[in-house]
Amino acid sequence: MAKLVSKVYGDALFELALEEDKLESVWDEVRVISQALEENPEFLPTLKHPDMSIERKQALLKEVFADKLSTDVMGLLDVMVRKNRIGELEKVLAYFDEKAKERQKIGVVEVRTPVALSEADRKKVEARVLEVTDFASLEMNYKVDETLLGGMVIRIGDQVLDNSIRSKLEAMGRQLASVRLSNC
8 A cells, every 4th residue: 555655656757857847956855854854754754643623734845845845845745744644754755756867867786895996996896786787877885794715796676687606605505405426
């Protein structure tokens, strides 16, 4: 159900932004809201509280965001409050962000390595990913994973390229386990 809510509201905002040729500005506003929620973790639970009236929730949103958001985005927040869906706000914003990145051909890439990569190595990885994908640009996220023995694991969306030594050793182990030795 939550996925459906984020899709419905996220698609509505995305289509409106495209229709009015305001994708970049609406996307900036989505980031403003996301940052505010991240910096104030008590804000969304306050808005979701059942004892708080719809009018008070709307007033609070207006007080916090009125000078930062367009009437379109404020309208989305208003509808979500009235329909008692404000608890799904983070998912709606994440869905919109994903759609906007897809539209702008921005790939989100996670690279895990056993040690931190140098800047030169990072640039090589980014160049290679751009070369083999249709993305115009990349949002690179590098993580050190000490459980890897060497190599790297690259995740782009739901695709994973596991070129780690650990995975190669595991594959070799599975191959060896499947080999049957014959009696001499």
